[in-house]
Amino acid sequence: MKVLVTVKEVATVEDDFEISGTEIEETYLDYDLNEWDDYAVEEAVQLAEAGDDVEVVAVTIGPERSEETIRMALAKGADRAVRVWDDAIEDVELLDVETKAELLGAVVEEEDPDIVLSGVQANDDSFGATGVALAETVGFEWAAVVNALDTEKVLDEGVASVRRELEGGIEELTDVELPAVLAIQTGINEPRYASLRGIRQAQSKEIDVQSLDDLGVGADDVASSLDVTAMYEPETESDAQYLEGDAGEQAAKLADVLREKGVVGE
Amino acid sequence: MPSYMLAQAGVETRPTFWRIGHVGEALFYYLAAVAVAIFLYGVYQRFATYARGADDPRERLTDLPARVLTAAKLVASNEKQFDRDLYAGLMHTFILWGFLSLLIATTILGIDMDLWTLVLGQPSFFVGDFYLAYSFVADAMGLLFVVGVGMAIYRRYWVQYGRLWGKHTSTEDDLFVWTLFLLGVGGYLTEGVRILGTSATRDVSFETVSFVGWFVKDVLQAAGVTPQAAAAAYPVVWWSHALLALAFVASVPYAKPFHMLSSYANLVTRDEDAGKRLPRVPEDASPEEIGPSDIEDFTWKQLLDHDACTKCGRCSSACPAKAAGRPLDPRDVILDLKAYREGLEAGDREEVDIVADGGTSVVDAETMESCMSCMACMDACPVDIEHVTQFTEMNRRLTESGQMNKNVEEAVMNVFQKGNTFGDPDRKRPDWTDDLDFEVPDAREQSVEYLWYVGDYPSYDERNQHVARSLARVFEEAGVSYGILYEDEQNDGNDIRRVGEEGLYEMVAEENIEAFQSCDYENIVCTDPHSYNTFSNEYEQFGFEDGDSVYHYTQVVENLVNDGALGLTGTELNDTVTYHDPCHLGRYNGEFEAPREVVRATGVTLDEMPRNRSESFCCGGGGGGLWMDFDEETKPSEERIREALEDTDAGPDVDRFVVACPMCMTMYEDGRKTGGYEDDIEITDVTELLVEAIDAKEK
Known part of the structure; x- marks a missing residue:
């Protein structure tokens, strides 16, 4: 069995940062493995540990710098990694979901996995659509916001028996036929720690760099439909008022405020 | 007929094997040989087990004669037993010296009978004055032995002394102490019966030198036992005593008495740097x-x-993690590992993980996370068991198997990504200097006498930044040539190593050494005792050669104060304070007096807490404790502040709780708030106190 995990290197912004144009200055950025993907990697590695002969391949779209991050996935137990990058991708300011699905889809075609695990969303751009879009592109079944997966059923029956988190506290239990894409929610497991020795050892694992040519994707296909038009820090406004008095007086004053602001009727 | 076969009137000696007969004597020798064989086989088995153990990274057998001698001195003086516990010290001293004396006495008799008279055909020397002196000394030392064992029994069963009882307390503990008691008492009974029995055929008045045996004889007589009855009963009494003694000899390697050998061997092979320098x-x-x-x-x-553990429980009674209700009992960890090994050998335990999360392993992850690496257990252990080294190695296993505690993981990842536990950018590291009205020299650009390693907390934590600024002021005031590394400083790695992230420790150690080496300096001075410990004891493992020129700031400041560089008269302040020894400065590295000297130089009255110097009680922040959340009954920091306000001479009149470690500062500022002590006491660093004194002087 082959498990493909899509991972992303995300930017994290320091507390006080400065914006220049439509970007945050590089000085204020740090890079890390996307939190949701950390859970997807853990789920994949647990599948590999529970089954015989399960290969875990991590795939990312990112520049050379992102190898540091993808190495975390390798240190945690992925067997090898694929990194998609090309000058044509670098020229795009903001990759849209469709393009990402296109690129990852090309990797899926090449690798032919039984199951693809992605994170629900990335904590920098928060599109939250790549997993499902990828399923659509490659024609796989899919399930989004998965917070429990029956490992044994995947291995023994080729069925992803999942629990999904829906709005309003409703949870859905679904069986999804493989091959499928599952968008993994945080909390599904406890991601393991990758030790420095582990990361160092993962240096010897393969990271295969794939260009657009290698994947058979045209440069035109990566033209993004999204443009960043502006970037600004929203002003935070807050106003606090302390209501004096004992509980009864405080409640009366609070009622006045609520009426005044139109929160409750007269 | 050899002289020892018969009691002759007028010759002062005692009949050995009296009324036992030739067959009985032969049987005794046969049984003795069997007992010794069982003993030797057991000892061989034990040591064969150790020989199968993995190599130890420390050299532990070099200079063996000196090691044997030092260990012998420790055993003979019982100094480790007297530590913190006079009663136990006396008890152990009495038993040990009583036991050794009786062993020597028996050996002398054996030499006389089997070698001197039997093999060499010489007349027995076990007569006359020699016999009288021998009997007197043996009786006196035997009495000491019985009193010691009695003290042990009283404390174990009557007082039910807490630390003696634990999860692994078992029948072997009862058997050991009662066997010793019966051996001691049985020896006197045998002696008393013999004196009474032989009194039928000879004048036994010289036997009064065996004063305890004589007393037993008197008691028997008073109880109506006739010499004839005593003589008749003697073989039964003698055989019971002999069989018990032989059974004891045979059992030594198989149960608690083995500590006589294993604990001694443990002292011989000890590593005096254990804990403060991890492998x-x-x-x-x-x-x-x-x-x-x-x-x-x-x-x-x-x-x-x-195997050296005697279950005495001193480690557990000193352990701050256990006191705070964390799930760690250092004695149980050591004995759980022993029980697991013995269970595997006996085939009645399945193989499981040594340490893991989930409750099926020998030691639970939570137990190891609870350890504060404060070394109180090792300091308290009378047989030099190296708990902290083993605990760290189990933390390493947790780290490498991905099971690091989540809160610790966050701090560790911050060090990996940002070089500090706060996760703040390195360019902000020198921000604490902004509020100073002078420039802190850059050691990367000018040669300095003291390269000051500021540390994570003094650089980034607001409360501790005040400490850093105070120290900078002291250096300025005294005209010290000093400088800092600015952005090129990184976490020292001491606690990273102690939570088991050795790979990351290696990384920061190498990078810090590189940063040091790019500067021109004579000495390194640290704000944090944790840095001081790892730089001076551990960086050597990564090629750092200046470990001997690393100081904690209190040591440097003590010299400044003594040289009069700060112009203090010792009357500037008049508060009453208490001083808390940081584990890494005191117990780890033996520096107890420098901070006290500095504190006293400000004019304050220094009042000691009962647990001071090497017995200091950890703040709870060591070993990664600072980064974790525990469900604690009373936080160690709260308990310690209580001690300052209740158990000192001045009690509630103690105004300040003086610390010399940024981690302690953070823990006690927290404990002061959560424990409700905000109005009662202030937490002050030694340097802050000094700056106040300087300010007071200037006014």
Whole structure:
């Protein structure tokens, strides 16, 4: 069995940062493995540990710098990694979901996995659509916001028996036929720690760099439909008022405020 | 007929094997040989187990004669037993010296009978004055022995002394102490019956030198026992005593009496730097090979540690984690490992992980996370068991198997990504200097006498930044040539190493050494005792050669104060304070007086807490404790502040709780708030106190 995990290197912004144009200055950025993907990697590695002969391949779209991050996935137990990058991708300011699905889809075609695990969303751009879009592109079944997966059923029956988190506290239990894409929610497991020795050892694992040519994707296909038009820090406004008095007086004053602001009727 | 076969009137001696007969004597020798064989086989088995253990990274057998001598001195003086416990010290001294005296006495008699008279055909020397002196000394030392064992029994069963009882207390503990008691008392009974029995045929008045045996004889007589009845009963009494003694000899290697050998061997092979200098892991070791997965992964010395434990419970009674209700009992960890090994050997335990999360392993992850690496257990251990080394190695296993505590993981990842536990950018590291009205020299650009390693907390934590600024002021005031590393400083790694992230420790150690080496300096001075410890004791493992010129700031400041560089008269302040010894400065590195000197130089009255110097009680922040959340009954910091306000001479009149460690500062500022002590006491660093004194002087 082959498990493909899509991972992303995300930017994290320091507390006080400065914006220049439509970007945050590089000085204020740090890079890390996307939190949701950390859970997807853990789920994949647990599948590999529970089954015989399960290969875990991590795939990312990112520049050379992102190898540091993808190495975390390798240190945690992925067997090898694929990194998609090309000058044509670098020229795009903001990759849209469709393009990402296109690129990852090309990797899926090449690798032919039984199951693809992605994170629900990335904590920098928060599109939250790549997993499902990828399923659509490659024609796989899919399930989004998965917070429990029956490992044994995947291995023994080729069925992803999942629990999904829906709005309003409703949870859905679904069986999804493989091959499928599952968008993994945080909390599904406890991601393991990758030790420095582990990361160092993962240096010897393969990271295969794939260009657009290698994947058979045209440069035109990566033209993004999204443009960043502006970037600004929203002003935070807050106003606090302390209501004096004992509980009864405080409640009366609070009622006045609520009426005044139109929160409750007269 | 050899002289010893018969009691002759007028010759002062005692009949050996009296009324036992030739067959009985032969039987005794046969049984003695069997007992010794069982003893030797058991000892061989034990040491064969150690020989199968993994190699120990420390050299533990070099200069063996000196090691044997030092260990003998420790045993003979019982100084480790007297530490913190006079009663136990006396008890052990009485038993040990009583036991050794009786052993020597028996050996002398054996030499006289079997070698001197039998083999060499000489007349027995076990007569006359020699016999009288021998009997007197043996009786006196035997009495000491019985009193010691009696003290042990009284404390164990009557007082039910807390630390003696634990999860692993078992029948072997009862058997050991009662066997010793019966051997002691039985010896006197045998003697009394013999004196009474032989009184029928000779004048026994010289036997009064055996004053205890004589007393027993008197008691028997008073109870109506006739000499004839005593003579008749003697073989039964003698055989019971002899068989018990032989059974005891045979059982030594199989139960608690083995500590007579294993604990001594443990003292011989001890490492005086244990704990403060942790062992490296081999450079080519993969994550799977780091930390113990199986019992075979423990080194021979660690297996010996497990066997050396006498279950005395001193470690657990000194452990701040246990006191705070964290799930750690250092004695149980050591004995759980021993019980697991013995269970595997006996085939009645399944193989499980040594340490893991989930409750099926020998030691639970939570137990190891609870350890504060404060070394109180090792300081309290009378047989030098190296708990902290083993605990760190189990933390390494947790780290390498991905099971690091989540809160610790966050701090550790911050160090990996940002070089500090706060996760703040390195360019902000020198921000604490902004509020100073002078420039802190840059050691990267000018040569300095003191390269000041400021540390994470003094650089980034607001409360501790005040400490850093105070120290900078002291250096300025005294005209010290000093400088800092600005952005090139990184976490010192001491606690990273102690939570088991050896790979990251190696990384920061190497990078810090590189930063040091790019500067021109004479000495390194640290704000944090944790930095001081790892720089001076551990960086050597990574090629750092200046370990001897690393100081804690209190040591440097003590010299400044003594040289009059700060112009203090010792009357500037008049508060009453108490001083808390940081584990890494005091117990780890033996520096107790420098901070006290500095504190006193400000004019304050220094009032000691009962647990001071090497008995200091950890703030709870060591070993990664600072980064974790625990469900604690009373936080160690709260308990310690209570001690300052209740158990000192001045009690509630203690105005300040003086610390010399940024981690302690953070823990006690927290404990002061959560414990409700905000109005009662202030937490002050030694340097802050000094700056106040300087300010007071200037006014």
